[in-house]
Amino acid sequence: MTQPRTEPQSDFERAALPFVDSLYNTAYRMTRNPEDAEDLVQETYLKAYKYFDKFEEGTNLKAWLFKILKNTFINSYRKKQQSPPQSDFAEIEEVFENQVSEEATGQMKNPEDELLEHVLDEDVQRALDSLPADYRMVVLLADLEGFSYREIAEILEIPVGTVMSRLYRARKLLESAMLLYAREHGYLRDGEPAKMRSRDAARSGDTAAPPSEEFHHKAQS
């Protein structure tokens, strides 16, 4: 009987296994489920091994693996994936459309630099999760994996021009969502410095945490 192995042996394993974290992270963000993400990545590796003779040596192995991941996701997981909260996305789209119409009428929007300072890690996560799958994928490939437009075009099997327009819309939607969430907590508790609201402050379990808004109301009445 063959002993279970813990170390890569073949050329394929040595070349392809270093991408397991990148593939898993993308799979997790696309399926929103750790079990599905594991299955998706495993399936990707098995398919990649099976068709490894079709891979042209010297070309981009990471991009090739991501293309297999994308196809496997579309064929097996896309239908069953949980849809994002629709109400969230409708609100984001509204913010986005307003932004677009302002730009179209030539009104120069003031960059919301200050609001950007209030964006928390979980806002970024929530904003990304709220994007429809096609937009989420293009942001993951460009901004988290650092693929070029040409590589993304190969992975998604779409023209480079489509990559550009999809990425544009995806990032603008992401921006709208991040600012929407930042605004939500940025103005909920007036006068409280943004840093105090960070996850670190919450995690520290600090008993000297600033009193809640409710407390303020009671204290004033």
Next chain:
Amino acid sequence: MNCREVKQVIFLFTDNEMEETLLASFRAHLEHCPECAQQINYTRKLLTIVRSRCCREAAPARLRLRILQTMTRRGIVPE
């Protein structure tokens, strides 16, 4: 290039994906338009936040083992 056109191709610039021919007129516009220059800074800041704040899930150790072991079981890896 005017402000509107700059906005449409702003990501090409921040992603270093802009062609040389476009780059010259893009830069020329930035030189005399502080608003667009500010927009570039803002966009860079925004992208940095997305890239650095998004938490990356590492693959569980068991997944790596699962991949290796399934290949062995299926006999697709020569021993």
